[in-house]
Amino acid sequence: MLDNLSVNQRAAILSVVMLVVGLLIWESVIPAQKAVGELTEYERLTGGGQPKAGVPPPSQVLSKAWEQLSDPFYDAGPNDKGIGIQIGYSIYRVLTGYVLAAVVAIPLGFLIGMSQVAYKAFNPFIQVLRPISPLAWMPLALFIIQDSEASAIFVIFICSIWPMLLNTAFGVAGVRKDWVNVARTHELGSLRTAFTVILPAAAPTIVTGMRISIGIAWLVIVAAEMLVGGTGIGYYVWNEWNNLDLTSVIFSILMIGVVGMLLDAAFGFLQRAVAYAE
Amino acid sequence: MSKPFLSIDRLTQQFPDGQGGTLTVFENASFGIEQGEFVCILGHSGCGKSTIMNILAGLAEPTSGAVTMDGAEISGPSLDRGVVFQNYSLLPWLSTLKNVTFGVKAREPGWTKSEVEAHARKYLAMVGLEGDVVHRKPSQLSGGMRQRVSIARAFANHPKLLLLDEPFGALDALTRGTIQDELLKIWGGTEQTVFMITHDIDEAILLADRILLMTNGPFARVSESVEITIPRPRNRTEIVEHPNYYAIRNHLVHFLGLRSKELAGQQGDGAEQRPTPVRIDKTAAAEADPETAPPLRAVND
Numbered sequence: 301m302l303d304n305l306s307v308n309q310r311a312a313i314l315s316v317v318m319l320v321v322g323l324l325i326w327e328s329v330i331p332a333q334k335a336v337g338e339l340t341e342y343e344r345l346t347g348g349g350q351p352k353a354g355v356p357p358p359s360q361v362l363s364k365a366w367e368q369l370s371d372p373f374y375d376a377g378p379n380d381k382g383i384g385i386q387i388g389y390s391i392y393r394v395l396t397g398y399v400l401a402a403v404v405a406i407p408l409g410f411l412i413g414m415s416q417v418a419y420k421a422f423n424p425f426i427q428v429l430r431p432i433s434p435l436a437w438m439p440l441a442l443f444i445i446q447d448s449e450a451s452a453i454f455v456i457f458i459c460s461i462w463p464m465l466l467n468t469a470f471g472v473a474g475v476r477k478d479w480v481n482v483a484r485t486h487e488l489g490s491l492r493t494a495f496t497v498i499l500p501a502a503a504p505t506i507v508t509g510m511r512i513s514i515g516i517a518w519l520v521i522v523a524a525e526m527l528v529g530g531t532g533i534g535y536y537v538w539n540e541w542n543n544l545d546l547t548s549v550i551f552s553i554l555m556i557g558v559v560g561m562l563l564d565a566a567f568g569f570l571q572r573a574v575a576y577a578e
Numbered sequence: 579m580s581k582p583f584l585s586i587d588r589l590t591q592q593f594p595d596g597q598g599g600t601l602t603v604f605e606n607a608s609f610g611i612e613q614g615e616f617v618c619i620l621g622h623s624g625c626g627k628s629t630i631m632n633i634l635a636g637l638a639e640p641t642s643g644a645v646t647m648d649g650a651e652i653s654g655p656s657l658d659r660g661v662v663f664q665n666y667s668l669l670p671w672l673s674t675l676k677n678v679t680f681g682v683k684a685r686e687p688g689w690t691k692s693e694v695e696a697h698a699r700k701y702l703a704m705v706g707l708e709g710d711v712v713h714r715k716p717s718q719l720s721g722g723m724r725q726r727v728s729i730a731r732a733f734a735n736h737p738k739l740l741l742l743d744e745p746f747g748a749l750d751a752l753t754r755g756t757i758q759d760e761l762l763k764i765w766g767g768t769e770q771t772v773f774m775i776t777h778d779i780d781e782a783i784l785l786a787d788r789i790l791l792m793t794n795g796p797f798a799r800v801s802e803s804v805e806i807t808i809p810r811p812r813n814r815t816e817i818v819e820h821p822n823y824y825a826i827r828n829h830l831v832h833f834l835g836l837r838s839k840e841l842a843g844q845q846g847d848g849a850e851q852r853p854t855p856v857r858i859d860k861t862a863a864a865e866a867d868p869e870t871a872p873p874l875r876a877v878n879d
Binding site for chain 1: 635636637654655656657659660661663665667669670671672680681684685715717735
């Protein structure tokens with residue numbers, strides 16, 4: 301029977317099976333709360349009848365997800381906002397920091413890629429700054445900027461700049477000499493050469509850098525928001541942990557994954573759009 | 579003697595040899611090309627043909643010497659000198675049509691979009707690319723089709739001088755023949771001056787008005803200028819019947835096989851080095867007296 305299905309169909313069936321089996325195992329290993337009548341006297345005296353904090357079963361997570369996703373944008377005060385609002389704040393910070401990084405990294409990468417001197421001059425700074433964990437900048441950012449919102453954006457900026465900068469420089473430096481010669485024999489000015497030949501030639505490498513950057517930015521925003529607090533999905537996770545609401549924690553972990561996947565898919569789409577075969 | 583349309587005067591190219599000295603590829607090379615002429619240059623690898631080509635295209639600077647075209651000294655690349663590169667050099671992210679309009683737009687910035695496209699389509703049609711093919715990317719075309727696009731791009735720009743750098747070197751023999759015929763056809767309809775590098779003797783005889791022969795490097799020289807005394811229009815199956823064909827071919831084979839080595843490495847005495855004109859014509863002799871005609875006649879003028 302399976303032989304008649306395509307590879308994709310077979311893979312889909314296997315995925316569903318793994319999901320169901322995984323959820324069943326999860327559900328079955330969570331010990332059920334005993335009813336009050338079944339408790340021994342000792343258990344009753346030691347508070348065994350109280351609701352226990354434990355890892356919730358998937359059925360609870362699913363009902364939580366249903367509850368949250370059916371009204372994602374409610375706003376009931378500073379510590380009680382819908383998941384949609386929290387994710388919205390995170391995406392807003394990520395995109396702001398990311399766009400600022402792109403505005404700096406792509407032109408600078410162009411310059412570094414075009415000029416050996418610029419490459420050698422910038423390289424030591426890049427090599428020292430690049431391995432710094434973006435969160436290490438947070439205290440300095442908070443002190444200088446004096447605004448937690450802008451500091452979070454700065455952290456996103458600083459972590460997403462490096463892959464874009466290096467990939468742009470690498471892509472621009474690797475543009476085939478023949479294509480540049482085509483531009484030269486057609487008397488294109490340097491600006492037109494940059495936009496009509498070098499940019500499309502280097503675009504696949506540049507977009508790869510952009511895709512790596514957005515992935516890192518999404519990883520970092522959760523940690524940054526745990527630190528700065530107030531709003532955002534990272535803050536939400538930490539807040540629910542403080543509330544000991546593990547159902548919400550697990551639900552928001554899943555949401556972080558889903559949004560990260562969507563961001564990556566958007567850049568995957570862009571990558572296919574600028575790809576070319578030689 | 580008035581200056582030819584394209585005049586190469588005392589061109590010298592030296593490169594550092596990596597051990598502190600210099601390597602002279604060629605020195606004091608001088609030759610000219612007339613307007614509307616189709617000139618091929620033949621020589622072994624490493625003799626500096628491509629260097630000459632790059633200098634003419636303006637992509638490289640000679641160590642010394644000058645190239646004058648149409649009365650003006652050339653410096654840097656220009657739309658007046660179109661180049662067809664051996665590896666086609668099409669922009670792979672653009673469709674076939676866009677690759678040609680890319681050139682036309684650079685040449686005629688004032689044209690409307692539809693004018694540019696119609697012009698590009700006309701030249702693509704000349705090399706047999708019509709219909710849906712023009713919307714394909716270069717990666718979806720065969721090597722022969724890619725080189726056709728490259729030729730269309732060059733001709734569509736009406737350069738004063740067309741430079742062909744071994745355009746058929748990467749193609750199989752059958753495709754090469756077809757595109758040579760197409761090139762002859764397009765060229766026949768224009769007054770295009772063409773300078774072409776090739777390794778293929780038969781190709782050179784089929785296409786050229788004149789063949790420049792280079793000796794081996796270093797200190798390579800453009801040693802002879804052989805006139806192809808076979809009337810046009812030429813056809814690959816008919817020219818082999820022409821009495822001059824094998825005489826010219828034997829002369830070229832002899833040069834490339836033996837004399838290019840014998841003449842190699844002779845350092846010049848600082849004098850300008852012009853190729854010796856060679857004219858081989860057996861038709862007149864054959865009519866007059868086939869028995870006593872000399873097999874080869876070199877005329878110096």
